[in-house]
Amino acid sequence: MKIKTKLAIGTGMLFLLITLLSALAIRQVNLLAQDTKNILVANYISLDYARNMYKVTDAPALTQKDLATLQGYLVKQQQNITEIGEKELTDDLARHFAGLQSDPQNGVYIQNFRQGLNSIMKLNMDAIQRKSLTAEKTAESSVWWISCTSAVCFMLGFTLIFNLPGYIANPIRDLTESIRQIAAKNYAQRVYFKGHDEFTTLARSFNTMAEKLQEYSNSNLDKLLIEKKRIETLVNNLHDPVLGLDENNTILFINEKALQVSGLKRQQTIGKKAEEVALHNDLIRSLLQQADNNTNSTLKIYADDKESYFEKLLAPISIVPTGETDDRTIGSFIILRNVTAYKELDFAKTNFIATVSHEFKTPIASIKMSLQLLANEQTGKLNDEQKGLVEGINDDAERLLRTTGELLNITQVETGRSQIKMEACTANSIISNAVAATQKLADYKGIRLNIDTAPDLPLIFADKEKAAWIVSNLLSNAIRYSYENTSVTVKTLQNNDTIQVLITDTGTGIEPKYQTRIFDKYFRVPGTEKEGTGLGLAISKEFMEAQGGDINVKSTIGEGTTFTLNFTQAV
Numbered sequence: 001m002k003i004k005t006k007l008a009i010g011t012g013m014l015f016l017l018i019t020l021l022s023a024l025a026i027r028q029v030n031l032l033a034q035d036t037k038n039i040l041v042a043n044y045i046s047l048d049y050a051r052n053m054y055k056v057t058d059a060p061a062l063t064q065k066d067l068a069t070l071q072g073y074l075v076k077q078q079q080n081i082t083e084i085g086e087k088e089l090t091d092d093l094a095r096h097f098a099g100l101q102s103d104p105q106n107g108v109y110i111q112n113f114r115q116g117l118n119s120i121m122k123l124n125m126d127a128i129q130r131k132s133l134t135a136e137k138t139a140e141s142s143v144w145w146i147s148c149t150s151a152v153c154f155m156l157g158f159t160l161i162f163n164l165p166g167y168i169a170n171p172i173r174d175l176t177e178s179i180r181q182i183a184a185k186n187y188a189q190r191v192y193f194k195g196h197d198e199f200t201t202l203a204r205s206f207n208t209m210a211e212k213l214q215e216y217s218n219s220n221l222d223k224l225l226i227e228k229k230r231i232e233t234l235v236n237n238l239h240d241p242v243l244g245l246d247e248n249n250t251i252l253f254i255n256e257k258a259l260q261v262s263g264l265k266r267q268q269t270i271g272k273k274a275e276e277v278a279l280h281n282d283l284i285r286s287l288l289q290q291a292d293n294n295t296n297s298t299l300k301i302y303a304d305d306k307e308s309y310f311e312k313l314l315a316p317i318s319i320v321p322t323g324e325t326d327d328r329t330i331g332s333f334i335i336l337r338n339v340t341a342y343k344e345l346d347f348a349k350t351n352f353i354a355t356v357s358h359e360f361k362t363p364i365a366s367i368k369m370s371l372q373l374l375a376n377e378q379t380g381k382l383n384d385e386q387k388g389l390v391e392g393i394n395d396d397a398e399r400l401l402r403t404t405g406e407l408l409n410i411t412q413v414e415t416g417r418s419q420i421k422m423e424a425c426t427a428n429s430i431i432s433n434a435v436a437a438t439q440k441l442a443d444y445k446g447i448r449l450n451i452d453t454a455p456d457l458p459l460i461f462a463d464k465e466k467a468a469w470i471v472s473n474l475l476s477n478a479i480r481y482s483y484e485n486t487s488v489t490v491k492t493l494q495n496n497d498t499i500q501v502l503i504t505d506t507g508t509g510i511e512p513k514y515q516t517r518i519f520d521k522y523f524r525v526p527g528t529e530k531e532g533t534g535l536g537l538a539i540s541k542e543f544m545e546a547q548g549g550d551i552n553v554k555s556t557i558g559e560g561t562t563f564t565l566n567f568t569q570a571v
Contacts, residue, residue: 013160017153024149043124043131046086049077050121057114062104070097077120083127089119175206182210241310241336243287247329249274261301261310261336287312287334298339309343310336360404367397420466420546424459424570427492427499434471435490442479448487449475457492460499460567462547467567470540470551471501474563477536478505481561494569501565510555518553 053073056066074090074097081087093116100109174191181189189210191203232253235242241258245251251269259266262283269277278285286299299310315333320326371394373379382390435449442449460467471490478488482505491502510518514525519541522534537551544551548568555561 013156017156021149021153025146043082043128045080046077046082046124047121049073049080050117054114054117057110067101067104083123086120086123089116089123092116093120175202178206182213188214240338243334244331245274245334246331251277252331299336308338308340311339312336360400364397364401364404367393368401371397420463422461422463422547424461425464427457427460427501427567428453430464430467430471431490431492431501433468434475437472438475438479441476442488445479446485447479447482450487450489452489452491454492454494457494457499459570461570462549462567466543467547470543470565471503473536473540474503478503478507481505481507483507497569499567499569501567502562504560504562506560509557509559510553510561511557515553515555
């Protein structure tokens with residue numbers, strides 16, 4: 001029998017018992033109500049009429065008004081004959097009333113009338129007592145029937161309530177415990193129910209599932225899926241956005257952080273071509289473009305309720321297939337590292353340096369002016385010791401001025417406020433200005449500046465002032481790092497559409513491991529005792545790239561270093 005049928009039968013029996021008990025209670029209550037009504041409607045009214053007439057005859061002398069009242073109650077009594085013998089007594093009362101009407105003050109008539117009333121009252125009192133006994137028996141019978149029926153209904157209902165929940169709950173409890181065992185990887189668990197209801201069918205299906213899970217658990221596929229789940233959990237818990245692609249650029253997985261940053265939903269990405277998703281998503285399109293161009297520029301994305309900065313890392317996934325020796329790319333990871341905190345610190349650092357450098361320029365200018373006044377003999381003559389002190393202060397002021405200039409230049413580059421004024425000019429004019437600015441330093445160290453410029457070179461397209469600063473900075477570095485009484489060479493060449501300026505010194509050279517880092521801000525080669533901020537080369541690189549050119553270095557330890565500036569030829 002189906003569970004639904006059993007539930008319907010059980011609830012139907014309860015409903016039938018409740019209906020039966022309610023019907024019996026209503027029937028017995030109606031019987032009691034009818035017996036009570038008979039007493040009230042018939043006998044009590046007759047007693048009320050007789051009592052009212054009795055009160056009227058208590059008067060010392062009956063008036064015509066009293067006789068009319070008695071006649072009214074007598075007529076009502078004649079219309080309320082309900083008991084055997086009551087009609088005869090009422091007729092006798094009517095005869096006594098007729099005599100009373102003829103002689104209202106006759107005591108015999110009054111006495112006979114009152115006796116007739118007593119007879120009627122006694123007859124109705126006896127009837128009330130008899131009917132009360134009948135109502136009492138009806139009540140006792142009702143209590144007995146209702147009690148017996150209630151007891152039967154209670155026993156049947158208790159049996160249903162006690163057995164029916166257990167019939168449903170016990171199989172569910174057993175099934176729940178079996179499911180818990182399966183969840184604990186106890187795939188040998190089985191469930192057995194007797195009968196032909198839904199629980200039996202469910203038990204058979206559960207046992208089939210457990211058997212398949214046991215077979216599946218014993219296979220290697222289960223271990224592979226466990227590892228896959230472990231990796232997916234690890235990737236999803238990363239704080240950086242991660243996107244996984246196969247060799248055909250199909251999206252294999254994307255973690256929650258990547259979904260949050262890109263504004264995509266998982267069903268919009270998994271199993272879809274990255275190019276297809278990129279058609280409707282700017283972030284995915286930018287990532288693919290950078291991957292194709294092999295660039296790693298910083299991305300600015302609105303994430304975490306603010307503008308955030310991310311660095312892209314492309315990590316190819318390669319394997320060596322079984323029986324082969326060559327790697328084969330099977331996909332790639334795209335990881336976005338959140339560098340917002342570092343960017344914010346860098347911005348704060350840049351603003352601080354710009355503010356401090358700008359504030360330094362005024363007192364340094366005042367120091368320079370004071371030194372010029374001290375060096376002027378009209379202010380007063382200085383002895384040799386004082387002149388040495390003034391020259392030392394002047395050198396320090398020059399160094400501070402150069403340092404603050406470099407700091408201001410780098411902050412302008414970093415904040416994008418550096419103004420580039422491109423124009424057509426000659427490389428020789430730029431070199432002449434730079435040599436003039438550094439000639440004094442070269443003479444001080446006894447270093448010869450060899451200028452080897454090719455005649456009739458095409459014009460270059462550059463910012464003349466910043467290009468001269470770059471050449472001057474490279475010449476200053478070459479002079480500082482060269483030995484005394486040596487030479488520094490400045491040479492120009494034409495290489496296709498590029499004009500090259502080469503600055504070569506005869507110093508100690510730069511180790512290969514540091515040559516890729518010398519253009520980083522604030523980097524100085526370890527062990528260098530020469531003064532400097534580590535910003536000159538970084539600024540030179542930024543200025544060259546802003547003009548559409550580039551700078552590179554070639555150095556040999558013990559022989560010297562050559563910096564090459566590549567300027568774009570003017571059309």
